[in-house]
Amino acid sequence: MNLTTISIIGNGGVGKSTFTIQLCYSQFIEYYDPTIEDSFRKQIEIDNETLNIEILDYHYYDEWNNRIKQKIYEKTQGFIVVYSINDKYSFNELENYLNEIYKYKKVNDFPIIIIGNKNDLEDERQISKEEGNEFAIKNGCPFYETSAKTRYNIEETVFTLLREIRKYPFDLDSNSNLNSKSNSNSKSNCLIF
């Protein structure tokens, strides 16, 4: 069965697990044990096609040895890179996550979507939507603000990433991305919702 593997990464507390559970089970959870490292599966109907997706929601990257990380990054076909609109620090870290992807994938372009989560917390906002959008444009990635609480833009995010993955010239045999090094044309235009 054809499986599309997506990893969700970003600082602790930005809502990665909540996002994943909202997507897969349509539930908002206040607390999810941050030590649980998990993968979730879901069938998604997109553009008249049924896709099986696997979302890897892993934690504490920094403490991992590189081999485990390498394995996970290797099988990932698209990344959701998350910050939280009420946490400037998580926004400032985005660049490191992107660089890490490019380092492990040995490419300078890959299916990545950037999301500013917790957009229901308007009163606590530290990063404007424009700042998020500008960062995404600079890095050639689609961008959404989302709320894993209200489900705002959760499915749209995943649909857009799946379309990015479909456009990307993965090597069909190995599922790697050998062809993509010089392929900067496939970078998407930025979307803001």
Ligand SMILES: Nc1nc2c(ncn2[C@@H]2O[C@H](COP(=O)(O)OP(=O)(O)O)[C@@H](O)[C@H]2O)c(=O)[nH]1
């Ligand atoms: N208000 C609000 N809270 C959220 C949202 N997403 C996550 N949270 C809360 O933020 C906290 C951390 O979320 P979690 O998914 O564990 O973060 P992770 O460490 O990135 O996996 C939890 O208390 C969640 O309920 C959101 O979109 N809005």
Ligand SMILES: [Mg+2]
């Ligand atoms: Mg988590």
